[in-house]
Amino acid sequence: MKRTLLLILVLVMITLAAGCGPQVTGTQPTTTPAQKGASSDDTAPADAAPEPITFTMYNVETDAYPDTDFSSPVAQEIKKATGVTLEIENAVSSDAGKQKLSLMAASGDYPDFVYGKGDLSILKNVNAIIKLDDLIEQYGPNIKKFYGEIDIKRLRWSLDDPSIYYVGGKEVGQENMEPNAGFQLQLGAVKALGYPRLRTLQDFENAIRTFYEQNPTLYGQKSIPLSLLADDWRFMITVSNPANFATGNSDDGEWYIDIETLDAVRHLTRDEVKEYFRWLNGMHDKGLLDPESFVQKYDQYKAKIASGRVIALADARWEIDEAVTALKKDEKYEAVYGYFPITIDESVKFADFQSAGYLGGWGMAITTNCKDVVRAIKFIDWMCTEEAQILTHWGVKDLHYTIENGKRVLKPEVKEMRNSDPAWQQKTGIKKYCYPFPTYGNAVKDSTGQYFEAFDTLEEIAARQLPIENEVLSHYGVNTWKELYPQADEFPVKPYGAAWLVNIEDPEWKAADDRILKTGYRMIPAIVMGDPSEFDAKWAEYQQALKDAGLDMVTEQFNKVLKERTKLWQ
Amino acid sequence: MQPVNKIAQRNQKYIFSKKNIKRLNQQKYLLLMSLPFVIWVIIFKYIPLWGWTMAFQQYIPGKGFFQQEWVGLKYFIIMFQDNYFYLVLRNTLAMSILSLIFGFTLPIVLAILLNEITKQTFKRMVQTISYLPHFVSWVIVASLFNKMLSIDDGVVNNILMALRIVEQPVQFMAKPNFFWGIVTFADVWKEIGWNSIIFLAAIAGISPELYESAMVDGAGRFKKIWHITLPGILPTVMVILIMSIGNLINIGFEKQFLMRNSLVRDYSDVLDLYILDYGISAGRWAFGTAAGMFKSLVSIILVFTANGISRKVAGIGIITK
Amino acid sequence: MKRMSAADIIFHTFNYLLMIILMIATLYPFLNVLAISLNNSIDTVKGGITIFPREFTFLNYAEIFKTKALLTSVIISVLRTIIGTFTGIISTAMVAFVISRHDFIARKAVTILYIITMYVSGGLIPEYMLIRNLRLTNNFLVYILPGLISAFNVIVIRSFIDGLPFELQESAKLDGANDLTIFFRIIFPLCTPAIATISLFIAVGQWNSWFDTYLYCSSNKKLTTLQFELQKILLSAQSSGQQDIYGSSDLAQKRVSPESLRMAMTVVATMPIVIVYPFVQKYFIKGLTLGAVKT
Structure with a gap:
């Protein structure tokens, strides 16, 4: 036994030595950006044919249809113009992206570019990403023009370190062209009820009840009055968010922020929100809530919607999109949904269209391992040019669009492909190199007065509306769903961007935040499905549980970071 | 020797x-x-x-x-002071023990029953088909179970209603006290064929002469199973049992994660998910590692205890025979 | 063939019935997956598909076979499965043989050394650093080396070897055979059922694993595996909505792959390994005959 232990010990020593060896040699001397850039600067003057270079990039967004080998027509055009080939690696899942960044930080194996969303700080903490201020000053005239003086302030890192470390990945100049959130009612129901006023939760409830009583079955199956979905994180989308919207807040995730004082509280602690859940509790009590709301999985929920028998929803557009496509395919147009800006009472405005200004906070960074920092920044600078923006939004001229009377017109087959082929971006390259690269949003026009946005312009959206949608809308005296909602100019621009883009690095904060969120997942369903007489007691119990989970610490830290950010951005 | x-x-x-x-x-x-x-x-x-x-x-x-x-020891203290930790530990052990009772014994029963089938083609067909669900991911299995147990035209409720066993459809997935049972059932169903393979191999290793001489002695089917098949596979059964006991705390989380819903969270959350949520996902590497060490310690204690008991009782162990 | 007694008849009827129920219950999910994979993807959203497609189409499969990385990933998957199983089973059996030998000096130490590995792990970062320092990242060997032996398999094979009469080894030794020869000539062939089973386990594990590709080879398109490509599609479908909470403006750019496509991918990725089993089964029978020869 002793001997074997001795043997093992010797082996451990040998292998430890072997294991550590490469680690020492593995750390490469880091050259400063200036040194690296110098050589390429001489060999690649701006107007000569650019020398080919390959940049690697890690993107924490997943991509089921990656543009492998940078081979799409748009990618090839980018290569022609800049000499750059991108080797992009996408995260496998949203958790995996963060893991990968941690491994990069631990090992020092960074790619040339990184898009890390809120987790870029993992690399920043080990000084793995480089300051861009001077580089932009020297090589980035288009970058400066692209973001403008106001937006570029929103790219700064923090009050302690107010330099720029990334170029923003969110669209510059983005406006919602159609409502993303709201309360949905089947168009057939709206029509049958004689286009009732749908403004408050009470109106909504009356409409649902009346139509439900009149139609116990729809398309041959039992009809469902209002269905919700609480399948894991989707809880936030159809249970938590609607409460925040109905009480007048725009999308700030789980937070409610007073726009005057910038004081933030968890919206689920507010009295107004409590009233929203009292209403839901009543809906359940009256038999107007699908009893499977908190049990069903996403596929069951989609199947119900796609069968055309769910009268009303409280969901986000993207979550029901797939099911609605199936409805349209079956020509069940009456079961398609209208979007209504419903709130708890008339005094509250539905703030879906409130502008957050430029959404800084997330962007693409260049790492200290980058082969050629100057080429890299010049590449980003080129991506900010009008030429590049038209290419990434519209595709290749003559291949994807033609010019008629000086205007770009998409070829019909490209439009068709976008609607039917999930891999259309992979095949064409269109929109593949917009987000998270610098990209213009749908409200920006080029030098000829045309929108950069090719697909979701207001005209295109209006043209896609179903006849029944037009009919319903005309009875409300408007042409689009957007017009039903309070418009952006009725609200002040949020000086902090969006609350869900506020990154807090402290792991203890993240753990407590998660605990608070999941306390809601656990307790709210029981509150809604409970007896109305117990509602207040159960709600109080929930509030206590939130406090126990660390609500005060989470709120305090969040407020501190939010206020710092607002100051930084001014 | x-x-x-x-x-x-x-x-x-x-x-x-x-x-x-x-x-x-x-x-x-x-x-x-x-x-x-x-x-x-x-x-x-x-x-x-x-x-x-x-x-x-x-x-x-x-x-x-x-x-x-x-x-x-900060993170060990945080973990041991967290009430939620004890809740997930309870759920983990409950589901692990259920899975040990059913998920471990039923494949042995299946292997023995399969061994009694004389038609080779039929036997192979059963083997091959019962092993298929192992390859179907938990996402798909969870979705199937949810649909079957739904009150909205779910097959189980339809049958119960038709047979007049229940008057109102039962919302199985919404009942916290059903959750452990449902997960165990799904697990057994998914893995029974796969887990029986190893016991089939063990049976194949039993010398046919033993059966022949038992036949000469006029032993019946059950006698043969009891006196030859079972003792023949006992070493394999015991070593796998010991190693599984060591894994009682390593339950994984995929099936619970995919089958649970908001109403049963108090019974569905397990240790491995807890470690992921409050460890790596939150960037708390220390917490994740501390919890991992706790698990390792428990496992090693369990496996050596089980080994000791098995050696005393059955004379079979995993370290020495 | 003897005449069957009444008890036998009852037993067999019961047994066959049970097996038929089991087959129906276990075949269903697979048929369901198959049916959905052959169904129109928009129609699938409506749910309610059981074992027959409602709107039959091969389009989902056509879509998969257009995937650029498919061919390389299949080759790598097959290679790692074959090489990994071959090296894995030899190594596993060798360790099992060594620790089955009661006279071996380091037996207990080696056994415990292996058993503990079942229950401890250094965690993600240390393991990654090790692989990186061994220069195994973006290297085919990373599919073979780190997972070469599993202690579970070692113990299972050892328990099988323990069941063989030791006299076989002793008599071989008297004939002048060394331990290496004994292992290859006597132990390995006599363990066929166990070897076949563990080989199957290793092969399935190799075929199904994707996490190592993701961790160590994800930036190398030449080393991508089929399961990794599948996971990319499956996981992006699961998590895409989650990202959309945080980026509603890029919704239009994020098309989730439809369920039917994912099911087709599941079928493509599991079929090859599923059909391996019938080939392994015959070694259970062969083992039996060999077992008869041995005494």
Whole structure:
């Protein structure tokens, strides 16, 4: 036994030595950006044919249809113009992206570019990403023009370190062209009820009840009055968010922020929100809530919607999109949904269209391992040019669009492909190199007065509306769903961007935040499905549980970071 | 075998005694055969254990070992003071034990029943088909179970209603006290065929002569199962049982994660998910490592205890026979 | 063939019935997956598909076979499965043989050394650093080396070897065979059922694993595996909505792959390994005959 232990010990020593060896040699001397850039600067003057270079990039967004080998027509055009080939690696899942960044930080194996969303700080903490201020000053005239003086302030890192470390990945100049959130009612129901006023939760409830009583079955199956979905994180989308919207807040995730004082509280602690859940509790009590709301999985929920028998929803557009496509395919147009800006009472405005200004906070960074920092920044600078923006939004001229009377017109087959082929971006390259690269949003026009946005312009959206949608809308005296909602100019621009883009690095904060969120997942369903007489007691119990989970610490830290950010951005 | 062991014991005292050197020489092939794998196991399984130091650090990836902030037992204390930890521990052990009772025994029963089937083609068909669900991911299985148990035209409720066993459809997935049972059932159903393979192999290793002589003695079917098949596979059954007991706390989380819903969370959350949520996902490497060490400790205690009991009771162990 | 007694008849009827129920219950999910994979993807959203497609189409499969990385990933998957199983089973059996030998000096130490590995792990970062320092990242060997031996398999094979009469080895030794020869000539062939089973386990594990590709080879398109490509599609479908909470403006750019496509991918990725089993089964029978020869 002793001997074997001795043997093992010797082996451990040998292998430890072997294991550590490469680690020492593995750390490469880091050259400063200036040194690296110098050589390429001489060999690649701006107007000569650019020398080919390959940049690697890690993107924490997943991509089921990656543009492998940078081979799409748009990618090839980018290569022609800049000499750059991108080797992009996408995260496998949203958790995996963060893991990968941690491994990069631990090992020092960074790619040339990184898009890390809120987790870029993992690399920043080990000084793995480089300051861009001077580089932009020297090589980035288009970058400066692209973001403008106001937006570029929103790219700064923090009050302690107010330099720029990334170029923003969110669209510059983005406006919602159609409502993303709201309360949905089947168009057939709206029509049958004689286009009732749908403004408050009470109106909504009356409409649902009346139509439900009149139609116990729809398309041959039992009809469902209002269905919700609480399948894991989707809880936030159809249970938590609607409460925040109905009480007048725009999308700030789980937070409610007073726009005057910038004081933030968890919206689920507010009295107004409590009233929203009292209403839901009543809906359940009256038999107007699908009893499977908190049990069903996403596929069951989609199947119900796609069968055309769910009268009303409280969901986000993207979550029901797939099911609605199936409805349209079956020509069940009456079961398609209208979007209504419903709130708890008339005094509250539905703030879906409130502008957050430029959404800084997330962007693409260049790492200290980058082969050629100057080429890299010049590449980003080129991506900010009008030429590049038209290419990434519209595709290749003559291949994807033609010019008629000086205007770009998409070829019909490209439009068709976008609607039917999930891999259309992979095949064409269109929109593949917009987000998270610098990209213009749908409200920006080029030098000829045309929108950069090719697909979701207001005209295109209006043209896609179903006849029944037009009919319903005309009875409300408007042409689009957007017009039903309070418009952006009725609200002040949020000086902090969006609350869900506020990154807090402290792991203890993240753990407590998660605990608070999941306390809601656990307790709210029981509150809604409970007896109305117990509602207040159960709600109080929930509030206590939130406090126990660390609500005060989470709120305090969040407020501190939010206020710092607002100051930084001014 | 006995005498060899005794010699070995005697020789332990003198490492470089003549006898020992002679023995080393005799066993040079055994040493040669094991050496690469000892080196392998140390490199790939033991060297990474330096990571356990993270449990005592405010670990930030990429910072040097000595630049990390040391926090001592902070994360162990956080974990043991968390009420939620005990809840997930309860759920983990409950589902593990259920899975040990059913998920372990039923494949043995299946293997024995399969062995009794004389038609080879039929036997192979059952084997191949029952092993299929192993390859269907939990996402799909969870979705199937949810649909079957739904009150909205679910097959189980339809049958219960038709047979007048219940008057109103039962919302199975909404009942917290059903959850452990449903998960165990789904697990058994998914893995029964796959888990029976190893026992089928063990049965195949039993010498047919034993059956033939039992036949001559006029033993019936059940006698043969009891006196030949079961003892024949007992060593395999016991070593797998011991190793599974060691894994009681390592439940994974995929099936619970995918089958649960908001109403049953108090019964569905398990340790491995808890560690992921409050460990790596939150960037708390220390917490994740501390919890991992706790699990390892529990596992090792369990496996050696089980091994000890098994050696006393059945004379079979995983370390020595 | 003897005449069957009444008890036998009852037993067999019961047994066959049970097996038929089991087959129906276990075949269903697979048929369901198959049916959905052959169904129009928009129609699938409506749910309610059981074992027959409602709107039959091969389009989902056509889509998969257009995937650029498919061919390389299949080759790598097959290679790692074959090489990994071959090296894995030899190594596993060798360790099992060595620790089955009661006379071996380091027996207990090696056994415990292996058993503990089942229950400890250094965690993600240390393991990654090790692989990186061994220069195994973006290297085919990373599919073979780190997972070469599993202690579970070692113990299972050892328990099988323990069941063989030791006299076989002793008599071979008297004939002048060394331990290496004994292992290859006697132990390995006599363990066929166990070897076949563990080989199957290793092969399935190799075929199904994707996490190592993701961790160590994800930036190398030449080393991508089929399961990794599948996971990319499956996981992006699961998590895409989650990202959309945080980026509603890029919704239009994020098309989730439809369920039917995912099911087709599941079928493509599991079929090859599923059909391996019938080939392994015959070794259970062969083992039996060999077992008869041995005494």
